[in-house]
Amino acid sequence: MAVSFPKCPSSSLPAIQARNRAWAPPLGSPIQAGDSSKWALFEATKRYNLSVSASNRGSAVTPVEPSKKVEDSGAGTKPTDLPIKVENGTPPTGFSSEGFQNLQQAGPDGSGSESTVSITVVGASGDLAKKKIFPALFALYYEGCLPKHFTVFGYARSKMTDAELRDMVSLTLTCRIDQRENCSVKMEEFLKRCFYHAGQYDSEAHFADLDKKLKQHEGSRISNRLYYLSIPPNIFLDVVKCASLAASSGNGWTRVIVEKPFGRDAESSAALTRGLKQYLHEDQIFRIDHYLGKELVENLSVLRFSNLVFEPLWSRQYIRNVQIIFSEDFGTEGRGGYFDHYGIIRDIMQNHLLQIMALFAMETPTSLEAEDIRNEKVKVLRSMKPLQADDVVIGQYKSHTRGGVMYPGYTDDKTVPSNSLTPTFAAAALFINNARWDGVPFLMKAGKALHTKRAEIRVQFRHVPGNLYKGCFGTDLDRATNELVIRVQPDEAIYLKINNKIPGLGMRLDRSNLNLHYAARYSKEIPDAYERLLLDAIEGERRLFIRSDELDAAWGLFTPLLKELEERHIAPELYPYGSRGPVGAHYLAAKYNVRWGDLGAEQH
Numbered sequence: 001m002a003v004s005f006p007k008c009p010s011s012s013l014p015a016i017q018a019r020n021r022a023w024a025p026p027l028g029s030p031i032q033a034g035d036s037s038k039w040a041l042f043e044a045t046k047r048y049n050l051s052v053s054a055s056n057r058g059s060a061v062t063p064v065e066p067s068k069k070v071e072d073s074g075a076g077t078k079p080t081d082l083p084i085k086v087e088n089g090t091p092p093t094g095f096s097s098e099g100f101q102n103l104q105q106a107g108p109d110g111s112g113s114e115s116t117v118s119i120t121v122v123g124a125s126g127d128l129a130k131k132k133i134f135p136a137l138f139a140l141y142y143e144g145c146l147p148k149h150f151t152v153f154g155y156a157r158s159k160m161t162d163a164e165l166r167d168m169v170s171l172t173l174t175c176r177i178d179q180r181e182n183c184s185v186k187m188e189e190f191l192k193r194c195f196y197h198a199g200q201y202d203s204e205a206h207f208a209d210l211d212k213k214l215k216q217h218e219g220s221r222i223s224n225r226l227y228y229l230s231i232p233p234n235i236f237l238d239v240v241k242c243a244s245l246a247a248s249s250g251n252g253w254t255r256v257i258v259e260k261p262f263g264r265d266a267e268s269s270a271a272l273t274r275g276l277k278q279y280l281h282e283d284q285i286f287r288i289d290h291y292l293g294k295e296l297v298e299n300l301s302v303l304r305f306s307n308l309v310f311e312p313l314w315s316r317q318y319i320r321n322v323q324i325i326f327s328e329d330f331g332t333e334g335r336g337g338y339f340d341h342y343g344i345i346r347d348i349m350q351n352h353l354l355q356i357m358a359l360f361a362m363e364t365p366t367s368l369e370a371e372d373i374r375n376e377k378v379k380v381l382r383s384m385k386p387l388q389a390d391d392v393v394i395g396q397y398k399s400h401t402r403g404g405v406m407y408p409g410y411t412d413d414k415t416v417p418s419n420s421l422t423p424t425f426a427a428a429a430l431f432i433n434n435a436r437w438d439g440v441p442f443l444m445k446a447g448k449a450l451h452t453k454r455a456e457i458r459v460q461f462r463h464v465p466g467n468l469y470k471g472c473f474g475t476d477l478d479r480a481t482n483e484l485v486i487r488v489q490p491d492e493a494i495y496l497k498i499n500n501k502i503p504g505l506g507m508r509l510d511r512s513n514l515n516l517h518y519a520a521r522y523s524k525e526i527p528d529a530y531e532r533l534l535l536d537a538i539e540g541e542r543r544l545f546i547r548s549d550e551l552d553a554a555w556g557l558f559t560p561l562l563k564e565l566e567e568r569h570i571a572p573e574l575y576p577y578g579s580r581g582p583v584g585a586h587y588l589a590a591k592y593n594v595r596w597g598d599l600g601a602e603q604h
């Protein structure tokens, strides 16, 4: 039987509860939300301090006792709803703090609390905006997840009219919705809410013009503003400064989604954070790591903490090693200029794979609240040993001809220096110095231009002590151990390799999969990670965003290695485009008695 926790809009509740404590109806009196519109329920919960229990989600909501909980925003502990960052006794002139004005404006009857959300995509003419952000916003609109009153603005230097932006959005609709019923009608409706404003990124005057346009749309409603910085990182601070001083909300919240890269190392990341915090409070900054929005990454905690069969096994006692593997079957084509400055370790490992590892290995959080989860992630990151060059193998793809087709090498890209040592592949062994994971190798592998596109987590369990059937396994007992595979993409699945008797009169064993294949089990398509994350940012849910202390801890682990690689000019091992990567990755694994699980016949 399916237990349903609709993502939209009831997932808004914890965040909304935190912001709306003041005007609750008598405790215990149920409010029938009915099923008129998802947004009606959302609006109702905004006015009252409400909870929706698992059993009554979507049908009735009940007021709950105002919580005394405080939120840790990373820079110490403070109550969520207090005006923060008060300088010289006055509130800051820049972005308003979360919910502060909302609380001031909403009356006991909820009057004045009708709000609107303006989403400004800064860098709207760019690749990410076209490929991911606009399609995700449309998908949210199609699914009825955006607020009743919302406006989308594109902002960039390119000259464009509203009509041209709309054409761009409709023509680059790459999302999962494009084959769905009524898509074109919904698209028309959505496009009417999309506008464009051309401006420089460092011009307060241009952001002030944007502010005027936003105000026209917002009218007298509480105006909440979300900025998505889909621009190169060297202009993040210009935009934050100008938007903060000239286009922040005067009476609602203002939040900023910041795209990676968050710096190149510990120092530049800290400088970026300091810069952002001149204009923003930590709880207004939503650092996005889109891997945290992927369905199976979000499911990691569910798998672990709600299944008795897994949680007791989740330690050095039963787990031999953990492998977190990312591969792409294409190179850096078109992004070489960006990539050469960063390399695969910064592009994939320090963020996406490390975030997965932190979620995998953290201790049980006190609750599912964002700060409780992020506290546990920080703790486990701080328990890890910083990497050194000996723990890592790096590679770079070279050109390869297959079937008469020549696939270019990394340095064949005109935007990449011909003598570049930037790794396009890396394998690393990480260790967590705590009681749960002492001595367990966590192996990561990430590469571009490999033979396949895939992201997965492989958990290899220990041998069964005194296994009665060991005679049936031949000499290689490793092949008989259980392995849990969480395939993040493509073709999402969770499967457990077990030993099983082959039916028949004899006693022959094989390894078979207990397989949860998402496409077979669930008919509903999986939302794109950007949909989930955009919705969370609109709702003020920070669980899947990176807090500044997490970021510091992550850079702390990788910065010494990155410096060592650069200072010693360590040359990457070349591997052919479309291959399985450098052989060195196998030696690294062998050093820790590990065999990569994604090889040959073993792979599913």
Ligand SMILES: NC(=O)C1=CN([C@@H]2O[C@H](COP(=O)(O)OP(=O)(O)OC[C@H]3O[C@@H](n4cnc5c(N)ncnc54)[C@H](OP(=O)(O)O)[C@@H]3O)[C@@H](O)[C@H]2O)C=CC1
Pocket: 123, 124, 125, 126, 127, 128, 129, 156, 157, 158, 201, 229, 230, 231, 232, 233, 235, 259, 260, 261
């Ligand atoms: N593309 C992707 O797949 C991913 C991107 N990211 C991150 O998202 C952000 C946006 O990425 P993406 O869309 O690819 O970036 P783009 O290079 O496409 O840049 C986005 C927009 O920024 C403006 N811009 C580009 N270069 C400069 C410059 N040197 N100075 C000022 N403005 C500039 C351009 O708009 P205009 O000229 O009109 O002002 C451009 O359309 C980056 O931080 C990137 O690292 C993260 C993950 C994946």
Ligand SMILES: O=C1O[C@H](COP(=O)(O)O)[C@@H](O)[C@H](O)[C@H]1O
Pocket: 290, 328, 347, 348, 455
């Ligand atoms: O952040 C990045 O991710 C993409 C891979 O994302 P996916 O969702 O398609 O798996 C990667 O191609 C890019 O280099 C990197 O910057």
